[in-house]
Amino acid sequence: MKHFLIVVDMQKDFVDGALGTEEAVAIVPDVVKKIGSFDGELFATFDTHSENYRQTMEGRHLPVPHCIKGTPGWQLDEQVAAALDKRGYTPVEKTTFAAAGLPAVLAQAAAGEPFDIELIGLCTDICVVSNALLLKAIFQETPIAVDAACCAGVTPEKHAAALETMRSCQIEIK
Numbered sequence: 001m002k003h004f005l006i007v008v009d010m011q012k013d014f015v016d017g018a019l020g021t022e023e024a025v026a027i028v029p030d031v032v033k034k035i036g037s038f039d040g041e042l043f044a045t046f047d048t049h050s051e052n053y054r055q056t057m058e059g060r061h062l063p064v065p066h067c068i069k070g071t072p073g074w075q076l077d078e079q080v081a082a083a084l085d086k087r088g089y090t091p092v093e094k095t096t097f098a099a100a101g102l103p104a105v106l107a108q109a110a111a112g113e114p115f116d117i118e119l120i121g122l123c124t125d126i127c128v129v130s131n132a133l134l135l136k137a138i139f140q141e142t143p144i145a146v147d148a149a150c151c152a153g154v155t156p157e158k159h160a161a162a163l164e165t166m167r168s169c170q171i172e173i174k
Contacts, residue, residue, distance in 0.1 A: 001113070001114045001115060001116060002040060002041065002109070002110055002113050002114070002115035002116075003038070003039060003040025003041070003115065003116055003118070004040055004041050004042075004043060004106055004109065004110075004115055004116070004117045004118070005034070005035070005038045005040060005041070005042050005043070005117075005118050005119075005120065006043050006044075006045065006102070006117060006118070006119045006120070006121070006131065006135075007031065007035065007042065007043065007044040007045070007080065007084065007089070007120055007121050008044075008045050008119055008120065008121030008122060008127050008128050008131055009045055009046070009047045009067075009121050009122045009123070009127050010028075010031060010044070010076055010077050010080040010121050010122060011046060011047060011067055011073065011074060011075060011076055011077065011122075012072055012073045012074075012075055012076070012077055013047075013066040013067050013073030013074070014047070014066070014067075014122040014123065015028060015077045015080075015122070016077075017066065017072075017073040018064055018065065018066040018073055019064060019066050019123075021152060021154070021155075023152035023153070023156060023159070024122055024123075024152045026152070027122075027149070027150055027151065027152050028077055028079055028080065029079075030147075030149050030150045031080055031083075031120055031121070031150045032079050032080060032082075032083045034120055034147060034150050035080070035083040035084055035087060036083055036086070036087070038087075038118075041089075041090070041109055042084060042087055042088065042089035042090070043089060043090045043091075043092055043102070043105065043106070043109075044076065044084055044089050044090070044091055044092065045091075045092045045093075045094050045099045045102065045121075045127070045131065046067070046074065046076075046091055046092065046093045046094065047066070047067040047074075047094060047127065048067060048069050048074065048093040048094060048095055049065070049066065049067050049068050049069065049095065050068065050069060051068060053065050053066075053068065058096060058097075069093075090105060090109070092105055097126055097127050097130035097131075098127070098130035098131050098133075098134040099131060099134075100134075102131065102134070102135070103134065103135060103138040103139070106135075106139075114142075115142060116142060116143040116144070116145070117135055117139070117142060117143070117144045117145070118144075118145045118146070118147060118174075119131060119132050119135075119144070119145070119146045119147075119151075120146070120147050120150035120151055121150070121151060122151070122152055123151075123152065123153050123154050123158075123159075124146075124148075124151040124152060124153035124158070124159040124162040124163065125153040125154055125158035125159060125161060125162035126153075126154065128146060128151050128162065129162040129165060129166055132144060132146055132166050132169075132171050133166070133169060133171075136169055136170070136171060143172065144171045144172070145171065145172040145173070145174055146163070146166055146171055146172070146173055146174065147174045148163055148173055148174060149174075151163075
């Protein structure tokens, strides 16, 4: 069986930039450790916006420009980037909460073999939950897990609520 780790949006703007939080900064060491010890293939999503971000649906609801491609905030957190570079990974850009192309990337990587999926990253209550539910909808019989210690939400309360939502949808919370 193949094992896939999805590192969701561990970009500077979500860690300590425009939308960063203390909780996001606090998970970086655990994320780096998980990347280093994971026995399987690594994928990393990149929230990716352009200069017209404020004109998008997301930008109208969250008017904080972030993860503009080519800016320092779009880049991975330096420690996370170093860990991923050391191991090798597949980057997956996304323009909204869930990476619509991620299921196809995983299916290609699986090459017909069974696999399981683990997700870590930011933000638990937005992009992690969106990707976990997308993957659960596509890969209904595939074991999917989220490592709560390697995730942070917009607030601790929203983190907990998202974990409970995923648990309700038969996603294992570690």
